[in-house]
Structure formats: C-alpha cells, structure tokens
Amino acid sequence: MKKILVTGGLGYIGSHTVVALQQAGYEVLIIDDCSNADKDFLDRITSITSIRPQYFSIDLKDQLKTNQFFENNPVDGVIHFAAYKAVGESVEKPLMYYRNNLMGLINLLEAMNENKVDHVIFSSSCTVYGQADQMPIDEQTPLKKPESPYGKTKQMGEEILEDYASTYQKNVICLRYFNPVGAHPSSKIGELPKGIPNNLVPYVTQTAAGIRECLSVWGDDYPTRDGTAIRDYIDVNDLADAHVKAITRLMEQKNKTNLEFFNLGTGTGSTVLEVVNAFEKANNLSVNYKIQPRRAGDIVEAFADNSFAKKELNWQPTISLEESLRNSWNWEQNLGQEK
Numbered sequence: 001m002k003k004i005l006v007t008g009g010l011g012y013i014g015s016h017t018v019v020a021l022q023q024a025g026y027e028v029l030i031i032d033d034c035s036n037a038d039k040d041f042l043d044r045i046t047s048i049t050s051i052r053p054q055y056f057s058i059d060l061k062d063q064l065k066t067n068q069f070f071e072n073n074p075v076d077g078v079i080h081f082a083a084y085k086a087v088g089e090s091v092e093k094p095l096m097y098y099r100n101n102l103m104g105l106i107n108l109l110e111a112m113n114e115n116k117v118d119h120v121i122f123s124s125s126c127t128v129y130g131q132a133d134q135m136p137i138d139e140q141t142p143l144k145k146p147e148s149p150y151g152k153t154k155q156m157g158e159e160i161l162e163d164y165a166s167t168y169q170k171n172v173i174c175l176r177y178f179n180p181v182g183a184h185p186s187s188k189i190g191e192l193p194k195g196i197p198n199n200l201v202p203y204v205t206q207t208a209a210g211i212r213e214c215l216s217v218w219g220d221d222y223p224t225r226d227g228t229a230i231r232d233y234i235d236v237n238d239l240a241d242a243h244v245k246a247i248t249r250l251m252e253q254k255n256k257t258n259l260e261f262f263n264l265g266t267g268t269g270s271t272v273l274e275v276v277n278a279f280e281k282a283n284n285l286s287v288n289y290k291i292q293p294r295r296a297g298d299i300v301e302a303f304a305d306n307s308f309a310k311k312e313l314n315w316q317p318t319i320s321l322e323e324s325l326r327n328s329w330n331w332e333q334n335l336g337q338e339k
Ligand SMILES: NC(=O)c1ccc[n+]([C@@H]2O[C@H](COP(=O)([O-])OP(=O)(O)OC[C@H]3O[C@@H](n4cnc5c(N)ncnc54)[C@H](O)[C@@H]3O)[C@@H](O)[C@H]2O)c1
Pocket: 007, 008, 009, 010, 011, 012, 013, 014, 031, 032, 033, 034, 035, 036, 037, 058, 059, 060, 061, 080, 081, 082, 083, 084, 085, 100, 104, 123, 124, 125, 126, 177, 178, 179, 180, 199
C-alpha cells in the first residue's frame, strides 16, 4: 500500500482528499498544525472511511520537526495543502503569509529531498492568472502579477517548485484550483471558516442559518450578464478526486514532464447572483443579500478551460453546482445541530 503524506490534511480540501485517498486504497499520514482546522476532523474522517489516518501535529515552519517526520516515516509521495489562504488577511499581514506559505514549502521540499521522496502535488490557485485577457483560462494563459501577497505566495511557490523539479530531478504537479465549494455528502466534513468567511458559499450558508445578517454582493456593475462577478465553482469532492488521480499519475510514472500544471474548474462561470439563486432553489429557502460597491482587487471573471486535466488525468467534474450547494447547506445545518 503506497503511503501518502497530506499536509494540511485536516483542512477543507485536505480532509476531503484524505477520504478519497483512503477510499482509493492509499495509506494516509497527515501533518497539520491546526492553525485553521479542528483536530476533531480526524474523528470525522475516520467516521466516513473507518480508517484512522496517522496524525502529526507539526508546524511546517519548524524545520527540525519536519525533517524528523521524514526520517521516521518513509512516504511515497506528498500532497501539500498546508498554507494560509485568506486574501484580505494577507494584505494586512504579508510577512506572516510569506513566512508560512514559503518557509513551510521550502522546509518540506528540503526534508523530502534529504529523505529521497520524489513526488509532490502542490495546491496552487487560479489567482496566479489575475484578470486574464481571454476566457476560458487554459494552462498556457500568461500569468499576471497577483493582487495580494497570498496570490504571490502561490506564484512564488510554483517558481520554487520549478527550480526544485529541474535541479533535483523531482516530479511535481501544480493543481490550480478555481473556486472550491460544497461538502462531503455525508455532511461529516466541510468548510469550517474561522471568523468571518472569506468565500462566497460559507457566507451564503451562514446568512441562511442566521449567523450573518446579510450577504454583501460586491458590485453589480461589472460587464457580465447580471452585473455581478463571475467565478468557476468546483465541488470539493471533484477536487479531491483530481488529487487522487494526480498522485496516482506520479506513482505510476505516467507524468509527461517532471513539472506539470493542471487547471481544476468546471469550465462554466457563474455570477454571484446565479450562485445565490441556485442556493435558494436547491434548498428551497431565501437568502438576505445587499448590493455593495465593488471591492478593491476583485477581478471581473475567471473560469477554466479544464480540457488538459480531463485528457491527462482522466478526470471529470461530476457534481452540479446545485448539488454542491445542497451539500454545503446540509453541512452548515449539521454543524448548527452539533453546537
Ligand atoms: N479554498 C480555496 O478557496 C482555495 C483556492 C485555491 C487554492 N487553495 C489552496 O488550497 C490549499 C488548501 O486550502 P483549504 O481551503 O483546504 O484551506 P484550509 O485552511 O482549510 O486548510 C489548510 C490547512 O493547513 C494547515 N496549515 C496551515 N499552515 C500550516 C503549517 N505551517 N504547518 C502545518 N499545517 C498548516 C491549517 O491548519 C489547515 O488545516 C491551500 O494551500 C490554499 O491556499 C484554496
């Protein structure tokens, strides 16, 4: 059984990927410092798969502990989710983001290199494209300077990995996610934002649950079909499946080059109001929202050309936006009942 280290495996996308990896027959080890996760996600994962992953409470900024992990735990590959991800916070605290997201990555890669672990998947983001000149965005679309320190850590992370792959002959896949949404159909795991949510869907579910009074829709004067911004919302379970396919590609040495990039989106853009309407329809309720002025740094639209991932990873998004939004709402309600 191949052993995969999942950093950030108690987080939103990480936990869904751990479940999918276990269900695909991988043995999973998790490193997470719980800076943005609850340790009870270990129990939640176990309750879905009946397999308890080995968990290590390590901060990847701690080089010594990261090295020791690899010395004591031989693994076949790594999926690296662990990072801070709040765009607004990164603008206020850029050094904290550079330290965590880049130091963590460098410590991880050094420890992997010293311990001869040759395969890594990196969580990148469509933020590396900025406001692209053409839609949909494929992997050849030129990268633009990101607006936020968070986005810069993703672009710099990719550059570090480019040098790492070529200098040390390692195999790297960068997965550029569009906008992850949804929750596990069991409602046992989902997104758990600490404080005010940064992303649209948790804000929608918290507003529907009465935790937030009103959803702010930032701008209705964009050049789009209803004036609100367009994003590509990809279900987190579909994302998890893409990670299983990507790590399997590396395990089976089916990668074409030692550094590959894949866009993970549905290929369809939805406006903010379309998401709100889809949520209302899917769950038969209404959400209180208010149009606000545009937010600085927001782009007009971004949606993926996912044909490369479809062809090379043999991957296909399978979950509709309505189904994702139903799962998100069920997860939110489940959380409310647990409190
Ligand atoms: N959710 C999104 O909208 C989105 C979009 C594009 C890319 N990404 C990237 O995907 C990855 C996972 O995102 P997510 O939404 O699951 O975020 P998340 O915050 O839920 O998960 C990240 C996990 O990493 C852990 N972590 C952070 N720093 C750490 C450190 N130094 N050492 C050990 N653990 C650490 C956190 O505790 C958390 O459990 C991140 O790299 C993120 O930047 C996310």
